[in-house]
Amino acid sequence: MSLSNILFDYKHIWHPYSSMTKPLPCYSIISAKGVYLTLENGKKLIDGMSSWWSAIHGYNHPLLNRALKKQIKNMSHIMFGGITHSPAISLCQKLIKLTPSKLDCIFLSDSGSISIEVAMKMIIQYWNSLGQNRKKFLTIFNGYHGDTFGAMSISDPNNSMHKIYNNVLPKNFFAESPQSSFHSSWNENDLISFKKLIEKNELKIAGVILEPIVQGVGGMRFYHPIYLQKIKKLCDNHNIPLIFDEIATGFGRTGKFFAFEHANVVPDILCLGKAMTGGTMTLAATLTSRKIANQISNSKVGCFMHGPTYMGNPLACAVANANIKILQNNEWKKQVLKIEKQLYKNLFPLRKHFRVINIRVLGAIGVVECTQLINIACMQKFFVDNGVWIRPFKQLIYIVPPYIISSRALKKITDVITEALNYKILFI
Ligand SMILES: *Cc1c(COP(=O)(O)O)cnc(C)c1O
Numbered sequence: 001m002s003l004s005n006i007l008f009d010y011k012h013i014w015h016p017y018s019s020m021t022k023p024l025p026c027y028s029i030i031s032a033k034g035v036y037l038t039l040e041n042g043k044k045l046i047d048g049m050s051s052w053w054s055a056i057h058g059y060n061h062p063l064l065n066r067a068l069k070k071q072i073k074n075m076s077h078i079m080f081g082g083i084t085h086s087p088a089i090s091l092c093q094k095l096i097k098l099t100p101s102k103l104d105c106i107f108l109s110d111s112g113s114i115s116i117e118v119a120m121k122m123i124i125q126y127w128n129s130l131g132q133n134r135k136k137f138l139t140i141f142n143g144y145h146g147d148t149f150g151a152m153s154i155s156d157p158n159n160s161m162h163k164i165y166n167n168v169l170p171k172n173f174f175a176e177s178p179q180s181s182f183h184s185s186w187n188e189n190d191l192i193s194f195k196k197l198i199e200k201n202e203l204k205i206a207g208v209i210l211e212p213i214v215q216g217v218g219g220m221r222f223y224h225p226i227y228l229q230k231i232k233k234l235c236d237n238h239n240i241p242l243i244f245d246e247i248a249t250g251f252g253r254t255g256k257f258f259a260f261e262h263a264n265v266v267p268d269i270l271c272l273g274k275a276m277t278g279g280t281m282t283l284a285a286t287l288t289s290r291k292i293a294n295q296i297s298n299s300k301v302g303c304f305m306h307g308p309t310y311m312g313n314p315l316a317c318a319v320a321n322a323n324i325k326i327l328q329n330n331e332w333k334k335q336v337l338k339i340e341k342q343l344y345k346n347l348f349p350l351r352k353h354f355r356v357i358n359i360r361v362l363g364a365i366g367v368v369e370c371t372q373l374i375n376i377a378c379m380q381k382f383f384v385d386n387g388v389w390i391r392p393f394k395q396l397i398y399i400v401p402p403y404i405i406s407s408r409a410l411k412k413i414t415d416v417i418t419e420a421l422n423y424k425i426l427f428i
Helices: 004-014 062-074 086-096 112-129 150-151 186-202 226-240 290-297 314-327 329-353 378-386 407-420
Strands: 029-033 036-039 044-047 102-108 136-140 173-175 206-208 242-245 269-272 284-289 356-360 365-370 396-399
Touching: 029 086, 036 062, 044 407, 062 242, 062 314, 086 102, 086 284, 102 112, 102 290, 112 206, 112 242, 112 269, 112 284, 112 290, 136 186, 173 186, 173 290, 206 226, 226 314, 269 290, 284 290, 329 356, 329 407, 396 407
Parallel strands: 136 173, 136 206, 206 242, 242 269
Antiparallel strands: 029 036, 036 044, 102 284, 269 284, 356 365, 365 396
């Protein structure tokens, strides 16, 4: 890329969570195929991120590409108001089949954050139609649900910098996040904080929202399945709907098709996104029970008040259909299990490293929690120089590689992470 283009980017273009005056360096990628990202100089990087949990089958997948090309011949987009089309119908049929039978009605939207907004609006409308003015949500610390206002208001107050938006964000209830980790034994005390909040505020709480099992970028924590089961019981006892955010974990990442299957708990609302199109197009979905959908629909207002311009985008639906078709050959189970085994083998020895607090592995997710904050720009450069693409944050080096990654490529990633821990300069 010409120097002037690099400077233009530097000067004029926001990147995620970045500064306009002191932006972190960006790397120019010219193509991506399988698990490889190609830099301009022709150098290939092994991808450890799946473009933020989404490109589960790798890049430039022939079946996903074919689905897009086929759909583009018919129509790329058409409004969803008063119009329907088979890519959307076929996708919703698949989603209904893949999810518990209780989840019966689907709202398609354009991104994970919006699917969360939709879930929150649905719940508020649900209570409104029952004549109750319930507006608060109950969640746990260390969560992440997106960057729009509603989603921010239920994300960890420190991570999402609630303070900046102090008087703008709705105030919600935050319980302590569970300390019993996925693989440790269950400690009943984990429930105390949540139980207190739900009992004290029952009539104010519209819904409970959680990322099941895996708290993603709010801390990359894996908590105990019994926690989810107990939360579900508390919600049922207090008659409060339960929303699961499976935007990161859905479509096999944790070793189950949905993370809630680890606990056998079915939510009243389910949000999906990220991997739904295999990392090709932006698309998300909010699935609800018929009970909630009917209550909203039979109210005075009579309809659900949301309708994005690109709702049900046919290209996105077509590629999501192809993505799910690939998943349905069930290769993902073997792939994710194989990655999990290898991550245990290659990352667990790092537990003894003096720069490591904790190593966590679940499905195709590997987390190295370091004792120090990471110098992102330096470590990113170290990774790129060594031929891998990993984007660490805070004190966390985590990988969520495409399911198709070979043992050799994955070994290279864990080797480079191991090496990185030895350099003081890569930490703050
Ligand atoms: C990424 C993510 C979101 C937000 O999705 P966007 O598509 O980035 O808006 C919400 N919840 C979780 C758990 C996520 O990982």
